[in-house]
Amino acid sequence: xxxxxxxxxxxxxxxxxxxxxxxxxxxxxxxxxxxxxxxxxxxxxxxxxxxxxxxxxxxxxxxxxxxxxxxxxxxxxxxxxxxxxxxxxxxxxxxxxxxxxxxxxxxxxxxxxxxxxxxxxxxxxxxxxxxxxxxxxxxxxxxxxxxxxxxxxxxxxxxxxxxxxxxxxxxxxxxxxxxxxxxxxxxxxxxxxxxxxxxxxxxxxxxxxxxxxxxxxxxxxxxxxxxxxxxxxxxxxxxxxxxxxxxxxxxxxxxxxxxxxxxxxxxxxxxxxxxxxxxxxxxxxxxxxxxxxxxxxxxxxxxxxxxxxxxxxxxxxxxxxxxxxxxxxxxxxxxxxxxxxxxxxxxxxxxxxxxxxxxxxxxxxxxxxxxxxxxxxxxxxxxxxxxxxxxxxxxxxxxxxxxxxxxxxxxxxxxxxxxxxxxxxxxxxxxxxxxxxxxxxxxxxxxxxxxxxxxxxxxxxxxxxxxxxxxxxxxxxxxxxxxxxx
Amino acid sequence: xxxxxxxxxxxxxxxxxxxxxxxxxxxxxxxxxxxxxxxxxxxxxxxxxxxxxxxxxxxxxxxxxxxxxxxxxxxxxxxxxxxxxxxxxxxxxxxxxxxxxxxxxxxxxxxxxxxxxxxxxxxxxxxxxxxxxxxxxxxxxxxxxxxxxxxxxxxxxxxxxxxxxxxxxxxxxxxxxxxxxxxxxxxxxxxxxxxxxxxxxxxxxxxxxxxxxxxxxxxxxxxxxxxxxxxxxxxxxxxxxxxxxxxxxxxxxxxxxxxxxxxxxxxxxxxxxxxxxxxxxxxxxxxxxxxxxxxxxxxxxxxxxxxxxxxxxxxxxxxxxxxxxxxxxxxxxxxxxxxxxxxxxxxxxxxxxxxxxxxxxxxxxxxxxxxxxxxxxxxxxxxxxxxxxxxxxxxxxxxxxxxxxxxxxxxxxxxxxxxxxxxxxxxxxxxxxxxxxxxxxxxxxxxxxxxxxxxxxxxxxxxxxxxxxxxxxxxxxxxxxxxx
Numbered sequence: 024x025x026x027x028x029x030x031x032x033x034x035x036x037x038x039x040x041x042x043x044x045x046x047x048x049x050x051x052x053x054x055x056x057x058x059x060x061x062x063x064x065x066x067x068x069x070x071x072x073x074x075x076x077x078x079x080x081x082x083x084x085x086x087x088x089x090x091x092x093x094x095x096x097x098x099x100x101x102x103x104x105x106x107x108x109x110x111x112x113x114x115x116x117x118x119x120x121x122x123x124x125x126x127x128x129x130x131x132x133x134x135x136x137x138x139x140x141x142x143x144x145x146x147x148x149x150x151x152x153x154x155x156x157x158x159x160x161x162x163x164x165x166x167x168x169x170x171x172x173x174x175x176x177x178x179x180x181x182x183x184x185x186x187x188x189x190x191x192x193x194x195x196x197x198x199x200x201x202x203x204x205x206x207x208x209x210x211x212x213x214x215x216x217x218x219x220x221x222x223x224x225x226x227x228x229x230x231x232x233x234x235x236x237x238x239x240x241x242x243x244x245x246x247x248x249x250x251x252x253x254x255x256x257x258x259x260x261x262x263x264x265x266x267x268x269x270x271x272x273x274x275x276x277x278x279x280x281x282x283x284x285x286x287x288x289x290x291x292x293x294x295x296x297x298x299x300x301x302x303x304x305x306x307x308x309x310x311x312x313x314x315x316x317x318x319x320x321x322x323x324x325x326x327x328x329x330x331x332x333x334x335x336x337x338x339x340x341x342x343x344x345x346x347x348x349x350x351x352x353x354x355x356x357x358x359x360x361x362x363x364x365x366x367x368x369x370x371x372x373x374x375x376x377x378x379x380x381x382x383x384x385x386x387x388x389x390x391x392x393x394x395x396x397x398x399x400x401x402x403x404x405x406x407x408x409x410x411x412x413x414x415x416x417x418x419x420x421x422x423x424x425x426x427x428x429x430x431x432x433x434x435x436x437x438x439x440x441x442x443x444x445x446x447x448x449x450x451x452x453x454x455x456x457x458x459x460x461x462x463x464x465x466x467x468x469x470x471x472x473x474x475x476x477x478x479x480x481x482x483x484x485x486x487x488x489x490x491x492x493x494x495x496x497x498x499x500x501x502x503x504x505x506x507x508x509x
Numbered sequence: 510x511x512x513x514x515x516x517x518x519x520x521x522x523x524x525x526x527x528x529x530x531x532x533x534x535x536x537x538x539x540x541x542x543x544x545x546x547x548x549x550x551x552x553x554x555x556x557x558x559x560x561x562x563x564x565x566x567x568x569x570x571x572x573x574x575x576x577x578x579x580x581x582x583x584x585x586x587x588x589x590x591x592x593x594x595x596x597x598x599x600x601x602x603x604x605x606x607x608x609x610x611x612x613x614x615x616x617x618x619x620x621x622x623x624x625x626x627x628x629x630x631x632x633x634x635x636x637x638x639x640x641x642x643x644x645x646x647x648x649x650x651x652x653x654x655x656x657x658x659x660x661x662x663x664x665x666x667x668x669x670x671x672x673x674x675x676x677x678x679x680x681x682x683x684x685x686x687x688x689x690x691x692x693x694x695x696x697x698x699x700x701x702x703x704x705x706x707x708x709x710x711x712x713x714x715x716x717x718x719x720x721x722x723x724x725x726x727x728x729x730x731x732x733x734x735x736x737x738x739x740x741x742x743x744x745x746x747x748x749x750x751x752x753x754x755x756x757x758x759x760x761x762x763x764x765x766x767x768x769x770x771x772x773x774x775x776x777x778x779x780x781x782x783x784x785x786x787x788x789x790x791x792x793x794x795x796x797x798x799x800x801x802x803x804x805x806x807x808x809x810x811x812x813x814x815x816x817x818x819x820x821x822x823x824x825x826x827x828x829x830x831x832x833x834x835x836x837x838x839x840x841x842x843x844x845x846x847x848x849x850x851x852x853x854x855x856x857x858x859x860x861x862x863x864x865x866x867x868x869x870x871x872x873x874x875x876x877x878x879x880x881x882x883x884x885x886x887x888x889x890x891x892x893x894x895x896x897x898x899x900x901x902x903x904x905x906x907x908x909x910x911x912x913x914x915x916x917x918x919x920x921x922x923x924x925x926x927x928x929x930x931x932x933x934x935x936x937x938x939x940x941x942x943x944x945x946x947x948x949x950x951x952x953x954x955x956x957x958x959x960x961x962x963x964x965x966x967x968x969x970x971x972x973x974x975x976x977x978x979x980x981x982x983x984x985x986x987x988x989x990x991x992x993x
Contacts (some may be wrong), residue, residue: 103555116554123548125555222555228785257557258787336785339587342598343552347651363591386589386780395782 024049025185025505029094029242032188036083036093043083043093047076047137050095054139054186057508062161063171063181065100066108067140075137082135091245092135097190099178100141101148102128102233103222111224112144112156112174115344115351115370125222126254127191127233134249139187143177146372147341148195148226150174151443152434153202155374160431163205164504165468169428172202178236179206185505189237189246193223195230196329197423197447200459203236204423204471207461209488209498210236211243214478215454216261218247219254225340227333228259230451239498240460240488244268247481263479271482272489277311279487280416286322287421287446296422299463299470304420306494307487317416319408324401325449326441331385331398332452337375338382344370377437406453413477418487422446423459423471446473456481460488461497469500510748511712514740515720516675516705517667518732520682521660522692523636523700524567530635530659531558531601531787538698542641542652550657552596557786560585564659565790567691568608568633569800571661574685574807575628577612579797585633585787589780594638594651602662604781607632608790609661614685615809616677621823626678627666634660655699661691667706667717672736676729679703680831684808688833696728703732707739708753718743719753723767726760735760739767811836819849829853834871838878845882848889855885859902876905884913896974897922925976928984931968934976935988938967949989961985 024046027035036043051069058064072095079093103109103121110116124132131138145155153161153176161176163169164184171180175192179202182190192199194212203210211234218233225231235246248268254260281304288297304314346352346366353365371379385394412419425445434440450457455478462472472491476484492498529536532549548556572579584606587599609631615623638653663682669675683701686692693700708720721743726735738760743753757776758767806814808830815826815836829839835856843852860881864871884905888898893913901916910916917923925931939946942964949960961982968981 109554111554119554121553121555123553123555221557224554225786256559258559259785335782339589339599339780339782342589342591343554343596345591345593345598347593348551348596349553359593383780386782388778388780391780391782 025053025188026501027188028238029188029245030239032094033090033245037090043076043079043137044073046093047072047095047139050139050187054181057184057186057504058181060162060167060504060508061164061180061184061186062159063143063177063184063186064097064140065110065112065143065158065177068107068138071107072137072139079135079137089135091249094136094189095139095187096131096136097139097142097178097181097187098128099144099175099190099192101144101193101224102141102191103224104128104138104141107141109141109224110157111148112146112158113370113372113375114157116224117157117351119350121222123222126219126256127250128222130250130252131191136249142175142181142190145174145176145198146375147224147337148174148193148198148231149337149374149378151197151201151440152429152431153177154431155372157372162431163428163468164502165207166428167504168430169468170205170431172205172424172428174198174202175210175236176202179203179208179210182206182208182236182238183502183505184508185501189235189242191233191250192236193231193233194447194451195226195232195333196451197444199234199236200423200447200457200471200473201444203459204461204473205428205469207469207497207500207502208236208238209240209243209458209460209492210234211247211458211481211484212450212456213247213251213481214456215451216259217251217456217479217481219252219257219260221254221256225336227336228340229336230329230333232451239492240458240485241269241272241492243458244272244485244489247485251481266482268482268485271486274486275311276307276487276490279307279310279312279418281307281312281314282317282412282416282419283314284319284322284412284419284421285316286319291425291442291445292422293426293465295463295465296424296426296470299465300420300422300472303462303472303491303495306491307420310490310494315416317412317419319405319412319449321401321404321408322449325405325452326445328398328401328405329444329448329452330381330441331394332402334378334382335386335395336382338379338386341371341375341379346370374437402452405449409449409453409455409475409477417476418480418483419475421473423473427465427468427470450475454478456484458484458488460491461500462495463497512709512740512744513712513714514670514672514736515667515708515710515717516669516671516736518665518669518675518678518706519704520663520665520679521702521704522571522663522682522686522694524564524659524661525690525692526561526563526567526659528561529657530561530564530633532657534657536658540654542650542654544654546638546653546656550596550653552598558601558784560787560790561659564633565608565792566800567659567689568631568661569792569797570689570691570804571631571663571686572609572612573797573801573804574689575609575612575614577628577631578610579792580606580608580610581792582606583608583632583790585784585790586781587784590777592637593649594640594653594656596638596653596656600635600637601784601787602634603632606789614678614681616674616681617812617827618673618677621827624674626668626674626681629664629666631661631663634662636660667708672733672740675705675736676733679729679732681808684831684833688805688808699727702727705732705735705739707736707743709740709743709747719755721753721755721767722757723760724757724770731760731762734762734765735767738765742767805833808833808836815849819843821849821853825853825857828857832871838871838874841878842882842885845879846885846889848885851885851889852882855881859899863906875908876902880905880912887913887917891924891926891977893917893922894924894974894978896969896978897924900974921973922975925972926980928980931972931976931980931984932988934968934971935964935981935984938964938971939988939992942967946989946992950993957989961989964989
């Protein structure tokens, strides 16, 4: 069953080929067998999943089931789930059980999907390799010595290994697209405001956005249709209507204007990655698209701007973890300052502390204008770069990451890790959507093609990605791990 | 040396919204600890704020009432600091783009003169919770019911020059917010709290002295006392060769003094930045026009009208217009009886006295404005005399009748103006008081005036207070003088 895409599974459930209970049990068994090696899950909620599968089967039998009823999924452990631990990959929240569901979770529940559990992630979504998790690193199923990418590394690895047909991730600077690329799956970061952030533990509020990670663009289209839409509980979610993302998947691409940002093909780009991306672009040409070079002149400011804005917001967002009301509290504090300092020193990992310190510094009196205000100006320029480019072309294409998955422990220096996100980070600063689709391999490790569109162009991105996946089979490749261990 | 005091006030007004500024939890006062705090107020991970539209409308109404510019775009900022009763580790406030821009308020001083105090700005923010230090055996309890309650912080320019002016300003704010109905103005429950900035400078000097900020002064009286103490402290300090340092001080009402809380060097760096969870608040002209059209007549306008159109004294007009409830009660009484001066006298005299004695607000008066108006009408048309009116008032207060007329009838208080009836009573009193009549007759003429009081009293008694006192007086004099 695990070989099937989510779309195929939905069809099989509908035709009665197997039940949701059988399907759910099948994936739970695979998790049981394989996840000791991958470490892609923090919590597995087998009992609850089987119970929900039965309810789904009953709904199918009664004829009241929607298309995704009974489909198993996994949630990055950043989505609050009632009665199930939501750790955000941190010791700080190892004991935290939210009294409510994130809106994304509510919507998925309402659609009848079944959560198998909560996936591993970089602590508070800060990282590009999943090595920053309190629960240990996740391995890449294509090569267990490689990282799966981050911060949604658990979701990406679990989908790639066939432990779950699809998973939810979040993307603040590339955290869906980069792990999707590293693990050879399809991952979509929607436009900022398209999906409610309510109940998603905040890292950088003006950049965070949730999206689907699955085997194909078609799978992502099904899931985005479920999770997108306005939410009165998130002031930044937009009221704009949600189109039918599945219906538009098969629009022809003839006449599609593709732009290749020259800044995305410069120094530091792995030749194998470049080759795979250029090959993919040729496929598009064969489908009737035209290609031209474009420029996003402020690209090289994206990482510095991001590492001012995101830590600034994070330093404030993470202030609530103070040991007073929930989360980790140090033993026997002797006064208030001791309670704060030890609870936070013990509860947070190194990278989280680093970003809190950066953010606290950049927001401080005397530094604010030089850092924060300047970074916001840069952000506007970066956004304008994209808007200008989309005057001339329909979509932009380039690599999702400068290299394929690197080895575990290879990037010791934080800045070299930050540079991983060079092609993804500007997209969050601009608020536009982006998708990463599998486009080849380099030494057995997957390469991702990133496709970018203007604000709310998700339907177009999914269409463009789907047509590629109809013409190629990179997205159907499975790591040997999927068969060997599970 | 002569010193001049310079005072600026930051007044926090709790807005009377039903739910909190960023969540749906109730704002009702006095609930069990932590029963009115939802995920947003608790700062739970993933919870997000959603702005309460009512709080925005109330802030705008205040701005319109103080002739302020309302910002087309205002922005919420985060004020970051750690404190156990601040659940998120930041307070959502408006630092750089407040909703209400510069405006002004007219205050009335005790001598009836007025002065204009400029408002620097007013901004919306959320309240913190409460730390409870008692009953926890050396630990601290946290009650987050108040966390997220909407506040309007009104910041004045340093335009006040005495404690009395500061108190008058505070009263004017109180009056405006209660008129608008945007706050209950209940200072005892913390619905209005005040930070006072005080400095002194030699009279004639233009530059301001170094100021101290006195935090959380929570009554009109305390504002005056805190300023009085602080001014004296600063003057003494300077005259003894010292200098005032910029610091935050606390007023201790029990010891009637202010104490240092933290100096400028110890002050927090709040790391303000725009809150990314909230969109800028954008208000259009139509919205402002709509709210403007809903504004009630404000205290200053009422005061002026009471003086100019109804002929009240400046003092009466000021006292009555200070509270919307009292002003509206007065107007209803006046509508009923048509005599503004009498209405003002009764509302401020008998009624206010009775309300104060029983600690009732005018909104809860046992006597309605209509009842009081009818009562006054009966005095004006000579149905009853002043003494009987007080008795009728008391009976109405006690609920002994529906209207003044009912009580007048039931108690037989209708004034006797029939000369024959009064003469009969006088004759009886004179007949019953031979000794007093003799004394009257034997007295020096200039002392008789005083003695007549005895006879008046007896006649009034005989009439059970219903005889017209002027008539009694006149007739008695005639009859007694006839005996000479």
